[in-house]
Amino acid sequence: MDQSTLVNLSGLDRADLPRILSALPFGVAVLDAERRTLFLNRALESLTGFSTADVAGVFCRHVLRGSFCLHGCPCLPQGGDCAQGACSESREGTLINRHRRKIPVRLTSLPILDRAGNFLCTLDVLEDLSALKDMETRLSVSASPGQMVGRCAVMEHLLRILPAVAQSDSPVLLTGESGTGKDLLAEALHRASPRARESFVRVNATPMPEALLDAELFGQAEGPGGVPRPGKFQLAQNGTLYLSEIADMPLTQQARLLRLLDEKAVLPAGGDRPMQLNVRVVAATGRDPEEMIQAGLLREDLFHRLNAVRLHLPPLRERGEDVGFLLAHYLKIFAAKFRKQVLGFSGEAQALLSAYDFPGNVRELRNMVEYAVMVCAGDMVLPEHLPLPLRFPQACAPRDAAVTPAAQNKPSGAPKPARKKA
Amino acid sequence: MGKKIMVTLYRDEVAPRFDLCSEVLLVTVDATGHEVRRQDLVLAHSSADDLCDLVLDREVSTVITGGIEEEHYHYLRWKRVEVIDGVAGLAGEALALYLRGELEPGAILFPRLGHD
Numbered sequence: 001m002d003q004s005t006l007v008n009l010s011g012l013d014r015a016d017l018p019r020i021l022s023a024l025p026f027g028v029a030v031l032d033a034e035r036r037t038l039f040l041n042r043a044l045e046s047l048t049g050f051s052t053a054d055v056a057g058v059f060c061r062h063v064l065r066g067s068f069c070l071h072g073c074p075c076l077p078q079g080g081d082c083a084q085g086a087c088s089e090s091r092e093g094t095l096i097n098r099h100r101r102k103i104p105v106r107l108t109s110l111p112i113l114d115r116a117g118n119f120l121c122t123l124d125v126l127e128d129l130s131a132l133k134d135m136e137t138r139l140s141v142s143a144s145p146g147q148m149v150g151r152c153a154v155m156e157h158l159l160r161i162l163p164a165v166a167q168s169d170s171p172v173l174l175t176g177e178s179g180t181g182k183d184l185l186a187e188a189l190h191r192a193s194p195r196a197r198e199s200f201v202r203v204n205a206t207p208m209p210e211a212l213l214d215a216e217l218f219g220q221a222e223g224p225g226g227v228p229r230p231g232k233f234q235l236a237q238n239g240t241l242y243l244s245e246i247a248d249m250p251l252t253q254q255a256r257l258l259r260l261l262d263e264k265a266v267l268p269a270g271g272d273r274p275m276q277l278n279v280r281v282v283a284a285t286g287r288d289p290e291e292m293i294q295a296g297l298l299r300e301d302l303f304h305r306l307n308a309v310r311l312h313l314p315p316l317r318e319r320g321e322d323v324g325f326l327l328a329h330y331l332k333i334f335a336a337k338f339r340k341q342v343l344g345f346s347g348e349a350q351a352l353l354s355a356y357d358f359p360g361n362v363r364e365l366r367n368m369v370e371y372a373v374m375v376c377a378g379d380m381v382l383p384e385h386l387p388l389p390l391r392f393p394q395a396c397a398p399r400d401a402a403v404t405p406a407a408q409n410k411p412s413g414a415p416k417p418a419r420k421k422a
Numbered sequence: 423m424g425k426k427i428m429v430t431l432y433r434d435e436v437a438p439r440f441d442l443c444s445e446v447l448l449v450t451v452d453a454t455g456h457e458v459r460r461q462d463l464v465l466a467h468s469s470a471d472d473l474c475d476l477v478l479d480r481e482v483s484t485v486i487t488g489g490i491e492e493e494h495y496h497y498l499r500w501k502r503v504e505v506i507d508g509v510a511g512l513a514g515e516a517l518a519l520y521l522r523g524e525l526e527p528g529a530i531l532f533p534r535l536g537h538d
Contacts, residue, residue, distance in 0.1 A: 054536055
């Protein structure tokens with residue numbers, strides 16, 4: 001079927017083009033050879049705020065007012081190339097509409113030629129990218145290690161190497177006290193990795209019968225009703241499996257985990273055929289791994305496998321200037337959350353916070369700021385807005401000691417509460 | 423008392439965008455509206471913020487421009503600068519109209535199809 005037959009059959013030669021263009025869901029401008037506006041469809045009228053009647057005959061740069069109009073107009077710099085159909089191209093930029101709104105758009109400029117190849121007009125197609133850009137911003141915020149913040153040298157180094165570590169498939173061992181952000185770091189690693197679109201499965205090997213844990217982790221060849229039941233490892237296929245406390249995992253399961261790392265395969269409970277898996281393993285522990293090996297809680301061969309990349313999160317007391325930074329950071333977050341005009345901490349409150357050593361690390365600091373902002377009625381956090389253990393450490397110490405055996409070994413009268421062994 | 427008028431330029435036209443303009447025309451007029459000084463300034467780079475600083479620095483009282491973002495428009499208005507925006511046309515013609523008191527925001531000075 002040749003082109004003229006197609007046109008005759010479809011009736012394109014008799015088509016009411018302005019009406020068709022107006023029904024399109026994206027903006028279309030029809031321009032003459034000098035890029036003067038001939039027609040704007042309804043979507044573009046709404047995007048720019050101009051009607052065709054307002055701007056017919058006006059140069060498109062004064063109608064679209066795009067960032068691409070002044071620097072790198074798709075057609076003008078190339079001179080008359082449009083007539084030969086050489087300048088059909090897309091580019092992204094912004095326009096400022098009649099209502100002074102800047103809108104991200106994608107412009108595609110299409111020269112329209114007749115059958116003899118003579119230039120008729122140019123169609124400028126504009127897509128409003130606002131929704132896409134908003135989504136991109138939201139995704140990049142959630143995909144970035146955004147929730148991991150820190151300005152001290154150790155944290156800066158950690159955040160700097162994070163993207164490179166995320167790109168590899170090597171197992172990662174995260175160490176650090178409770179509350180330092182191991183879970184956040186594991187998620188940030190996943191989100192910055194090529195596996196970000198796949199699952200991030202967190203495994204907490206809580207004490208349970210070994211057979212049950214086995215099925216929970218590695219699945220069952222025959223589950224209820226004879227149907228295979230996937231375990232956490234299968235659920236993390238192509239994604240990341242995060243073991244939140246490797247020391248809690250019984251040695252039998254550690255051996256099977258080692259096999260997974262070696263052979264990239266697991267054997268479901270009750271099965272006889274190994275299942276191939278593509279999973280990245282990130283494991284964390286709040287304890288010293290070398291001590292755990294000596295205590296027989298962690299297999300040495302597994303440790304060496306996981307230790308391919310080791311990232312250590314320092315406790316808050318070793319993060320120096322980060323305390324002030326994190327206080328301001330969380331104050332801003334919770335002031336916005338609770339819709340309060342809390343601007344900062346008074347000198348006394350700041351002194352109390354600075355003298356405290358935050359045994360619960362960033363998690364404790366964040367909870368304290370949340371509480372302080374919640375109870376603060378004015379624009380400054382005062383000492384009375386801070387939690388009691390921080391204001392009266394000695395008065396709270398005996399109660400703490402009762403629940404934290406380690407605290408009993410603390411020298412009497414020590415101003416700081418006992419550090420909880422994670 | 424005289425005043426300063428700034429026209430953002432793109433070639434010989436009013437620049438379609440304030441934030442992308444890299445050249446401005448500064449015209450000083452006396453109390454009777456007669457032009458006493460004309461200055462063409464080429465900017466190192468296009469930036470709406472820098473242009474706002476220039477407006478305040480040069481004590482410009484009126485800005486004639488094309489599209490401008492709301493934020494910059496309101497900033498200049500807050501600084502008591504008159505902003506005649508959305509102007510599409512030749513810079514000279516826009517300035518002449520302004521000096522005659524006939525330039526309105528959103529004025530399209532280019533010939534239009536279907537308009538006399």
